[in-house]
Amino acid sequence: MVLLETINLTKYFGGISAVKKFNFKINEGEIVSIIGPNGSGKTTFFNLVSGLYKPDSGDILFEGESLVGLRPDQISNKGIARTYQTLRIFGNMTVLENVLVGMHPRLQSNFFHSLLHTLKVRREEKEAREEAIKILSYFKGRLTGPRLNHPASSLSYANRRRLEICRALANHPKLLLLDEPAAGMNPSETIEMMEQIKEIRDKGYTIILIEHDMKVVMGASDRVVAMDHGEKIAEGGALEVARNPLVIEAYLGKKGAQIA
Amino acid sequence: MGFETFVGLTLSGLTVGMIYALVALGYTMVYGVLKLINFAHGEIFTVGGYLGATFLIWIGIEDGIPLPLKILYVILAFLFSMILTATLGWSVERFAYRPLRKMTRIAPLLSAIGVSIFLQNLILLVFGVDPIIMPVAAIPEGYIPVFGANFRYLAVIIIVFSLILMGGLTLFIKKTRLGKAMRATSQDREAAEMMGINTNMTISLTFIIGSALAAIAGILVAMYYGTLKFDTGFLYGIKAFTAAVLGGIGNIPGAVIGALVLGLAENYGVGLKLGILAYFFILGLIVGLAYQFYFLPREARKKALFNLADRFSYDEGSLSKVKILNYCYYGGWISGFYFLFKERRDSLVRIHARQAIRVGFANTFLFLVTLIFFLNSNYKISSEWQNGITFLVLMLVLIFKPAGILGEHIPEKV
DSSP states (O other), X not given: OEEEEEEEEEXXXXXXXXXXXXXXXXXXXXXXXXXXXXXXXXXXXXXXXXXSSOOSEEEEXXXXXXXXXXXXXXXXXXXXXXXXXXXXXXXXXXXXXXXXXXXXXXXXXXXXXXXXXXXXXXXXXXXXXXXXXXXXXXXXXXXXXGGXXXXXXXXXXHHHHHHHHHHHHTTOOSEEEEESTTTTOXXXXXXXXXXXXXXXXXXXXXXXXXXXXXXXXXXXXXXXXEEETTEEEEEESHHHHHHOHHHHHHHHHHHHHHHO | OOHHHHHHHHXXXXXXXXXXXXXXXXXXXXXXHHOOOOTTHHHHHHHHHHHHHHHHHHHTOOTTSOHHHHHHHHHHHHHHHHHHHHHHHHHHIIIXXXXXXXXXXXXXXXXXXXXXXXXXXXXXXXXXXXXXXXXGGGSOOOEEEETTEEEEHHHHHHHHHHHHHHHHHHHHHHHSHHHHHHHHHHHOHHHHHHTTOOHHHHHHHHHHHHHHHHHHHHHHHHHHHSEEOTTHHXXXXXXXXXXXXXXXXXXXXXXXXXXXXXXXXXXXXXHOOOOHHHHHHHHHHHHHHHHHHHHSOHHHHHHHHHOTGGGGOSOHHHHHHHHHHHHHHHHTHHHHHHHHHHTTTSHHHHHHHHHHHHHHHHHHHHHHHHHHHHXXXXXXXXXXXXXXXXXXXXXXXXXXXXXXXXXXXXXXBO
């Protein structure tokens, strides 16, 4: 079943088209990678889907409903979560609190419940806490234990990336947008991340992945979409796309492509 | 000065400080989520006080009625004022700030000043120029003797009530789901939206809580001083803002500490009729201690504050710092220069010496100010100087610690 579909999605910045007539489809349970050189419109695509930018034309359908015109928090509540290429975790909060913030929309308690601190609130908070720890343990002890109550800013770079993924998972999204989850990681951490992305998929999430590291792209994704100058230039299996002359040209330029 | 005077000044300093704190929380919370200085907050405070007093006048509270009923009336007045003032705070944000949120940062600031003037005029229009008088029956009477000083019941109520409110607010922000949403919004609004947090609602909630606290402060001030004028809020607003900056703007415990420091400084400054040396010594000590605190490594600060002996048990480097500070205490200028020439080979020490001269400057300045007071008013500082002292404290703190006592709450985007 198609989970997310974009039809002729277009976004201009000034006169430059950041995303142009982009048609994209992802089925439930898939991992689709988007590759492309810097500035090819990958992150803009994420920003359009998550509601930070309004598209100039075209449509975004999530489970058959249009997302255009919704606020980011409404889109998030429809079941789309994302991470950022430049990390955006809440540094002054603890690791656990970061995930609890991610659960915010699912919890029921309102201002007056909190004021009165009812039994219901307490039970809900306890359950939320347990679940947050469960999500954090996806990464096998790297974020649990004593680290739970450390400020997020004290984590190592790789752990911050992992935390950001946990935070995104906290709201049980149907679709997870990962923007370069392995950026800045060393080779062994990258391989670990690749395995973990697959494990997360096996837990029932659908994932769109922006990634430069071809090892991750090859290893993790079911399908690859290549972008350049905001347009789709290739689509298909990872190897097939990597060998596509247009893709090689986009990365290396015309001359480079001839040499290659 | 007798000990009673000192106790009395401390208590009234704490009382006034608590009221500043209630107002300062509103400034600091709004700054936290919007990076906006809400200049209309002082007027929101006045409106709160006026509404409370009006309610009590309207309901006809008088000496004849039994105490439980009186208490009920006062509680109703608080609730009435809090609800209306919170609505006002919400609408100010909704109609004067939100439409300008995506403009330059100066636009909402100007809008805030506009709202401030607008509200002041509105109060004039509705209530007139004459101050509103809080019905005497609504004000708790009586005194508690504390070490010979008389402490008003009302002051006790103000301090306890404020402490409960601040504790509650801290718990709310630390523990609850909405508090976490507020913190997330203040750190990174866009990321918070991605988490499904309705940030507009969170910002509204901030204004609602801040305004309700200001309303409480307004009524308490009206009770404490008996009256409230249309422009009372201006000065309270400015001072509470000072307190927020003093403690580190955006930092909630900072606002409370800043407000208490301010309230105490104001009262000591005005009330103490000390000999010139004693005055010089106390202020010098405050500056010196604050500075020493600033110098020590973070983990040593707490120790140093509570244990004098610990201050002298550090390595060479810190010891020399302690030495400088001792010079500063007693010598001002001279010691700073002395130090500079004595040990100028060591560049690190020279940096410290430069700091020492700064302390020296400050101490000399204080000395001169004190001298002027001494010559002019025969040991006494008249109450006209109160606001001057407030801002002197602010300047001094900010010279040495630009981010405020507890540091500015700078959201870490990591």
